[in-house]
Amino acid sequence: MHGSSAPPHIAIEARNVTLSLSQTEILKGVDLSIRQGESLAILGPSGSGKSSLMAILSGLERASGGSVRVADIDYGPLDEDGLARARRGRIGIILQSFHLLPTMTAMENVAVPLELAGTADPFTRAAAELEAVGLGHRLHHYPAQLSGGEQQRVAIARAVAPGPRILFADEPTGNLDGATSDAIVDLIFARQVANDATLVIITHDPALAARCDRIVEMRDGHIVSERVA
Numbered sequence: 001m002h003g004s005s006a007p008p009h010i011a012i013e014a015r016n017v018t019l020s021l022s023q024t025e026i027l028k029g030v031d032l033s034i035r036q037g038e039s040l041a042i043l044g045p046s047g048s049g050k051s052s053l054m055a056i057l058s059g060l061e062r063a064s065g066g067s068v069r070v071a072d073i074d075y076g077p078l079d080e081d082g083l084a085r086a087r088r089g090r091i092g093i094i095l096q097s098f099h100l101l102p103t104m105t106a107m108e109n110v111a112v113p114l115e116l117a118g119t120a121d122p123f124t125r126a127a128a129e130l131e132a133v134g135l136g137h138r139l140h141h142y143p144a145q146l147s148g149g150e151q152q153r154v155a156i157a158r159a160v161a162p163g164p165r166i167l168f169a170d171e172p173t174g175n176l177d178g179a180t181s182d183a184i185v186d187l188i189f190a191r192q193v194a195n196d197a198t199l200v201i202i203t204h205d206p207a208l209a210a211r212c213d214r215i216v217e218m219r220d221g222h223i224v225s226e227r228v229a
């Protein structure tokens with residue numbers, strides 16, 4: 001359908017996005033376009049609005065103003081349920097604090113979004129995804145029985161299992177030691193390439209940012225600079 005001369009497909013388009021919570025202006029008019037298959041790093045000081053922007057782009061939070069279009073879906077008219085449906089199977093999210101369900105095993109945590117996305121045989125797929133992140137021997141462990149790096153790998157397996165074309169990661173290596181962190185970064189980029197996914201990654205790590213195609217920097221609720229990595 002797309003010839004070689006076709007313009008690049010825009011996966012994420014934010015226009016003049018604002019966010020106000022508790023009378024605090026958190027995002028003050030953000031414009032951002034991200035191509036399908038592109039990797040983008042968001043840098044910026046603590047409190048500059050990086051996680052808030054990611055929450056809006058990933059459909060976890062509604063913007064107060066402006067427009068957001070992701071995977072050809074206009075978020076504007078969608079309520080919370082609509083946003084959840086829009087995310088399902090299309091968007092993978094890796095959060096710093098993992099958000100694994102504590103009463104479910106590693107395999108169940110990965111199988112749940114597969115089941116919701118209507119995947120046949122979600123448990124077999126979940127086991128294969130955990131195998132791919134080196135956790136084939138931890139399928140039946142609960143999150144509390146896993147190390148921080150192992151929990152992060154479960155969170156990555158869960159996010160990438162449905163094969164989302166868009167992947168968000170908020171400081172995915174924040175709590176990890178150097179070697180584990182390198183392995184996890186390699187894993188995220190490998191899965192991005194395998195799925196030809198768009199990757200948006202918040203990081204304080206310049207080396208990780210440099211692995212992305214493009215870097216934007218936020219300050220005080222604005223994007224203040226943008227460069228090719």
Ligand SMILES: Nc1ncnc2c1ncn2[C@@H]1O[C@H](COP(=O)(O)OP(=O)(O)OP(=O)(O)O)[C@@H](O)[C@H]1O
Pocket residue numbers: 021022024026044045046047048049050051052053
């Ligand atoms: N529910 C809320 N009500 C009021 N202010 C909020 C709320 N949530 C976040 N904020 C404020 O919004 C600002 C941006 O927060 P955000 O988490 O997006 O920043 P960040 O750049 O991701 O920071 P960090 O690098 O520390 O994670 C912060 O000053 C924060 O205190």
